[in-house]
Amino acid sequence: MSGFDNLNTDFYQTSYSIDDQSQQSYDYGGSGGPYSKQYAGYDYSHQGRFVPPDMVQPQQPYTGQIFQPAQAYTPTTPQPFYGNNFEDEPPLLEELGINFDHIWQKTLTVLHPLKVADGSIMNETDLAGPMVFCLAFGATLLLAGKIQFGYVYGISAIGCLGMFCLLNLMSMTGVSFGCVASVLGYCLLPMILLSSFAVVFSLQGMVGIILTAGIIGWCSFSASKIFISALAMEGQQLLVAYPCALLYGVFALISVF
Amino acid sequence: MADPHQLFDDTSSAQSRGYGAQRAPGGLGYPTASASPQSAFLGDPVSNMAMAYGSSLAAQGKELVDKNIDRFIPVTKLKYYFAVDTMYVGKKLGLLFFPYLHQDWEVQYQQDTPVAPRFDVNAPDLYIPAMAFITYVLVAGLALGTQDRFSPDLLGLQASSALAWLTLEVLAILLSLYLVTVNTDLTTIDLVAFLGYKYVGMIGGVLMGLLFGKIGYYLVLGWCCVSIFVFMIRTLRLKILAEAAAEGIPVRGARNQLRMYLTMAVAAAQPLLMYWLTFHLVR
Numbered sequence: 120m121s122g123f124d125n126l127n128t129d130f131y132q133t134s135y136s137i138d139d140q141s142q143q144s145y146d147y148g149g150s151g152g153p154y155s156k157q158y159a160g161y162d163y164s165h166q167g168r169f170v171p172p173d174m175v176q177p178q179q180p181y182t183g184q185i186f187q188p189a190q191a192y193t194p195t196t197p198q199p200f201y202g203n204n205f206e207d208e209p210p211l212l213e214e215l216g217i218n219f220d221h222i223w224q225k226t227l228t229v230l231h232p233l234k235v236a237d238g239s240i241m242n243e244t245d246l247a248g249p250m251v252f253c254l255a256f257g258a259t260l261l262l263a264g265k266i267q268f269g270y271v272y273g274i275s276a277i278g279c280l281g282m283f284c285l286l287n288l289m290s291m292t293g294v295s296f297g298c299v300a301s302v303l304g305y306c307l308l309p310m311i312l313l314s315s316f317a318v319v320f321s322l323q324g325m326v327g328i329i330l331t332a333g334i335i336g337w338c339s340f341s342a343s344k345i346f347i348s349a350l351a352m353e354g355q356q357l358l359v360a361y362p363c364a365l366l367y368g369v370f371a372l373i374s375v376f
Numbered sequence: 377m378a379d380p381h382q383l384f385d386d387t388s389s390a391q392s393r394g395y396g397a398q399r400a401p402g403g404l405g406y407p408t409a410s411a412s413p414q415s416a417f418l419g420d421p422v423s424n425m426a427m428a429y430g431s432s433l434a435a436q437g438k439e440l441v442d443k444n445i446d447r448f449i450p451v452t453k454l455k456y457y458f459a460v461d462t463m464y465v466g467k468k469l470g471l472l473f474f475p476y477l478h479q480d481w482e483v484q485y486q487q488d489t490p491v492a493p494r495f496d497v498n499a500p501d502l503y504i505p506a507m508a509f510i511t512y513v514l515v516a517g518l519a520l521g522t523q524d525r526f527s528p529d530l531l532g533l534q535a536s537s538a539l540a541w542l543t544l545e546v547l548a549i550l551l552s553l554y555l556v557t558v559n560t561d562l563t564t565i566d567l568v569a570f571l572g573y574k575y576v577g578m579i580g581g582v583l584m585g586l587l588f589g590k591i592g593y594y595l596v597l598g599w600c601c602v603s604i605f606v607f608m609i610r611t612l613r614l615k616i617l618a619e620a621a622a623e624g625i626p627v628r629g630a631r632n633q634l635r636m637y638l639t640m641a642v643a644a645a646q647p648l649l650m651y652w653l654t655f656h657l658v659r
Contacts, residue, residue: 270528281510288451288458289503354461361507365514376521 215247222248229305229341235348244297249304256307259314260374267373274373278366279303285362290350298349303366306342309334310367314374322375331371339363457502457565459492467497468504472576473600475607481614498611502565505572512538512575515582519657522586538575538653545571545649549642553616556634562615570611574604574646578654585658593658601647608643 212219225248228234253275257268283299313334316322322331343360346352352359471478484496493501513535520526546567553560577600585593617635 285458285506288455289460354463357462358460358465358503362510365507365510369514372518 218245221245225305226308228345229308232337232340232344235344244295244301246297246301246304249301249307252304252307252311256311256314256370259311259318263314263318263374265373270373271370274366274369275300275303275307278369282362282366286346286350286359289355289358290352292350294346294350302342302345302349303363306338306345306363307367307370309337309341310370310374313371317374327375331375335364335367335371338367342367453565454502456492457500457569459494460501460503461494464493464497464501465504468501469576471497472573472607473580473603475603475610478610481610483614500566500569502569502572505569505575508575508579509538509542509572512579512582515579515586516657519582519586523659541649541653542568542571545645552638552641556631556638558616558635558638560615562612566615570608571646573607574600574650577601577604578650581650582654582657585654590658593654597650597654601650604646604650605643608646609639612639612642 208214222245225245253271257271260267260271279296279300282303283294283296286294286299313322313331316330321327339360342363343356346359347356481498483498484491490496490499493499513531516534517526517531520530546564549567549571550564553562577597580600581593581597584596616639617632
């Protein structure tokens with residue numbers, strides 16, 4: 120069962136970005152090379168990292184791990200899994216890389232702002248959760264009569280780009296765009312609470328202002344906490360929280376006005 | 377890197393699988409080739425090749441950007457200006473609002489290079505100016521919103537006009553520094569940092585104006601104008617009038633007088649711009 124251990128630990132050792140993986144895969148000559156070229160990047164490439172797949176082949180016909188679906192297939196023939204047997208295909212969610220358990224864990228981290236975050240949870244760049252949250256935010260805005268999906272997407276794109284530049288300049292290690300987008304998307308969750316509250320009550324009174332300020336603080340605190348632990352930046356939490364607060368403040372402006 | 381080669385490998389293997397028909401000009405095509413676009417989604421070679429091509433293109437693009445970004449934006453130099461921590465930002469903001477009690481304005485050096493802003497409150501940084509600029513644009517939007525004059529493109533207009541004034545200032549000061557032939561270690565990025573500090577005062581003024589009306593706006597803006605004037609004089613004196621300041625005795629030469637006038641002009645331009653960029657936001 121050593122193979123299983125390899126697979127389990129490797130699950131968390133996935134590097135930040137697609138490009139990082141494809142770049143790393145080229146460092147491994149022989150066995151890593153052809154597979155990475157064939158599958159061109161997303162997560163199939165790091166097979167070459169630990170065990171040459173032809174050694175793993177006889178032991179585990181199909182492992183069911185999310186990031187190694189291609190292990191079940193003979194890596195020498197350059198075929199995607201569409202061409203293989205129907206029964207050998209991994210489940211759709213595994214193929215897409217959506218792991219509900221991980222999404223739930225990350226959501227819980229956001230929802231407990233005072234709990235210390237684990238730095239390794241952001242190792243897999245997962246944009247499925249943030250996409251869901253963005254759509255939910257737009258949907259709650261729609262319920263309040265504001266059809267502003269365009270603004271939400273535009274602001275999140277610009278905000279993510281700005282945070283990406285800032286974090287790359289401020290931290291020792293760099294950060295990938297996918298990681299930034301993923302963290303900011305997850306921390307949008309309390310904002311959904313605010314906008315759903317705005318469906319029923321108007322937020323323009325004193326209570327609304329206090330609630331809005333509290334939610335913005337919660338979102339930016341969680342985001343900065345995750346960034347700090349993932350990038351190991353000391354003494355900069357407030358500095359990271361401030362631009363996050365600006366970004367979430369713009370979202371709150373959309374919700375309130 | 378194997379990135380540039382990936383494309384060639386993939387196409388050759390696709391060809392070896394008998395998909396060379398796609399390359400035939402004029403579309404003679406084998407029957408399989410013509411049928412496959414319809415079933416291309418589940419068809420093996422097309423999607424595989426497209427995926428490989430797309431990702432190799434993306435990887436190539438990223439490589440190109442990474443290689444060339446250093447030519448236009450000096451990333452490592454910029455990293456120095458962002459090496460800040462919360463204590464530094466707190467102390468610097470305090471200095472910007474109350475520079476009167478601070479004694480030593482000299483930047484500490486460590487073996488010929490200035491120390492990172494984390495370790496010396498006198499070093500310029502770019503975090504505060506950048507955040508202050510963005511906050512200024514958002515606060516301007518808020519101010520216009522409370523006066524019912526808000527529209528999203530006005531935000532862009534505010535941002536670009538403030539940026540234009542900043543660029544103009546930087547160019548004017550660089551030109552005058554060049555004409556006066558000052559031997560200074562004031563780099564362009566340093567200058568941008570110093571000129572960006574006035575946005576902090578502007579934000580303070582506009583916020584007070586929103587809360588307390590015109591009286592609050594004028595009071596706070598006046599205070600911030602005087603503070604930034606003193607701050608700029610004390611900081612630039614050490615940069616532009618380097619030799620005279622180091623000796624501590626006032627040297628009366630024509631060159632030195634010119635430099636003093638230049639410092640005064642730069643410092644005096646700050647309050648003027650602060651007023652110019654904010655008075656239309658507070659009614």
